[in-house]
Amino acid sequence: xxxxxxxxxxxxxxxxxxxxxxxxxxxxxxxxxxxxxxxxxxxxxxxxxxxxxxxxxxxxxxxxxxxxxxxxxxxxxxxxxxxxxxxxxxxxxxxxxxxxxxxxxxxxxxxxxxxxxxxxxxxxx
Amino acid sequence: xxxxxxxxxxxxxxxxxxxxxxxxxxxxxxxxxxxxxxxxxxxxxxxxxxxxxxxxxxxxxxxxxxxxxxxxxxxxxxxxxxxxxxxxxxxxxxxxxxxxxxxxxxxxxxxxxxxxxxxxxxxxx
DNA sequence: GGTAAGGTTGGACGTGCGTCAAACAATAGA
DNA sequence: TCTATTGTTTGACGCACGTCCAACCTTACC
Numbered sequence: 268x269x270x271x272x273x274x275x276x277x278x279x280x281x282x283x284x285x286x287x288x289x290x291x292x293x294x295x296x297x298x299x300x301x302x303x304x305x306x307x308x309x310x311x312x313x314x315x316x317x318x319x320x321x322x323x324x325x326x327x328x329x330x331x332x333x334x335x336x337x338x339x340x341x342x343x344x345x346x347x348x349x350x351x352x353x354x355x356x357x358x359x360x361x362x363x364x365x366x367x368x369x370x371x372x373x374x375x376x377x378x379x380x381x382x383x384x385x386x387x388x389x390x391x392x
Numbered sequence: 393x394x395x396x397x398x399x400x401x402x403x404x405x406x407x408x409x410x411x412x413x414x415x416x417x418x419x420x421x422x423x424x425x426x427x428x429x430x431x432x433x434x435x436x437x438x439x440x441x442x443x444x445x446x447x448x449x450x451x452x453x454x455x456x457x458x459x460x461x462x463x464x465x466x467x468x469x470x471x472x473x474x475x476x477x478x479x480x481x482x483x484x485x486x487x488x489x490x491x492x493x494x495x496x497x498x499x500x501x502x503x504x505x506x507x508x509x510x511x512x513x514x515x516x517x
Numbered sequence: 518g519g520t521a522a523g524g525t526t527g528g529a530c531g532t533g534c535g536t537c538a539a540a541c542a543a544t545a546g547a
Numbered sequence: 548t549c550t551a552t553t554g555t556t557t558g559a560c561g562c563a564c565g566t567c568c569a570a571c572c573t574t575a576c577c
Contacts, residue, residue, distance in 0.1 A: 289516070293509045294428050297502075301423030302565080331567050336524055338565090355523045355574040370508055376501035377422075383495055384418045391414070427535080456537050461555060463535090480544040480553045519577080526571075533564075541556075547549080 283343060283350040283357075288365045291346035296370075299345035300377065304330070305338050310381050312348060312361040313374070408468060408475040408482075413490045416471035421495075424470035425502065429455070430463050435506050437473060437486040438499070 300306050304327065311325050327335055339359065342348045346365065351358045366374050425431050429452065436450050452460055464484065467473040471490065476483045491499050 289512065293505050294426055294431055297422045297431070298426030301419055301426045303419050304565085306419055306422070330565095332524070333526080333568080334566055336526085340525090341564095352524095352573095357524070369512075370501070370505035372497070372501045373505045376495070376497045380418050380495035380498045387414060387494075429535085455535095457554065458538080458556080459536055465555090466534095477543095477554095482554070520575100521577095522575080523573085524571100525573100527569090529568085530566085531564105532566105534562085536560085536562105538559085539557090541554105543553085543555105545550100545552075547551095 281352050283352065285343050285349055285362075286346045288346075288369055291365070291369050293370065295345040296347060296366075296373075299341050299347055302338070302341075305342055306381060308338060308342060309347060309361070310378065312359060313363070313378050406477050408477065410468050410474055410487075411471045413471075413494055416490070416494050418495065420470040421472060421491075421498075424466050424472055427463070427466075430467055431506060433463060433467060434472060434486070435503065437484060438488070438503050 300309055307326065339348070339350065339357070343350050346362060349360050349362050351360075361374070363374055425434055432451065464473070464475065464482070468475050471487060474485050474487050476485075486499070488499055
């Protein structure tokens with residue numbers, strides 16, 4: 268009945284709490300992306316936009332669902348992603364427009380860097 | 393007399409240990425730059441190249457010298473900076489060429505992002 | 518209503534980080 | 548040679564992080 272008693276409970280179609288554009292801190296963004304798991308999610312959301320949170324289909328099957336939830340929260344609170352509650356799922360999307368507005372070119376450079384590293388790793392083994 | 397007995401002791405003109413270009417990890421770089429102090433140093437080294445390690449003149453007078461030394465080590469081991477022992481000083485420089493070779497455009501985007509954030513902060517107060 | 522599935526929360530555990538203080542090494546200058 | 552300076556290393560402390568587990572709340576489907 269959506270009484271919203273303890274902690275926080277998502278409501279149909281509601282956007283989970285996230286910082287405003289002007290409150291996005293570069294240090295927080297970089298700190299969020301400094302973790303391999305979150306960098307992986309970042310890149311996944313960039314290519315597969317409006318990605319359903321198929322925690323298993325993202326190559327994170329080895330992680331506990333609460334761990335994934337934790338990483339999602341960090342990304343969202345850093346202003347990197349935006350999460351909407353749809354049914355009992357979460358639709359996660361990269362806040363690319365907001366990030367581009369605040370830090371022009373940063374997302375593109377980070378994605379290119381991630382791709383470059385992956386390519387270099389793939390070549391040497 | 394340069395006996396190099398315990399731990400590690402820098403020698404005249406010697407380069408302190410740092411990763412090779414191909415061993416620079418994006419996650420480590422972002423993690424290093426995810427700390428406000430190190431982001432400050434990063435930007436300082438980018439503008440004031442071959443910066444002498446005037447720990448006080450870098451706006452870090454409030455930090456203990458061992459703390460600054462720690463941050464320097466993190467940046468160096470992440471592959472962000474390169475440190476050379478000159479007399480009893482350290483000449484620290486951004487490894488811009490190496491970073492540009494491995495992650496094209498990343499340094500420029502990070503510097504622009506840092507400048508943009510600083511400008512936004514300055515405007516709202 | 519009852520049951521299963523998807524996510525969040527809280528606690529617990531081990532590990533690492535940021536900071537300082539003290540001890541030390543090497544150089545520069547007297 | 549003695550002393551001051553510069554920076555590293557080590558240890559200590561508090562705190563935050565990444566991970567898992569257990570409990571819980573919604574929503575969806577019988």
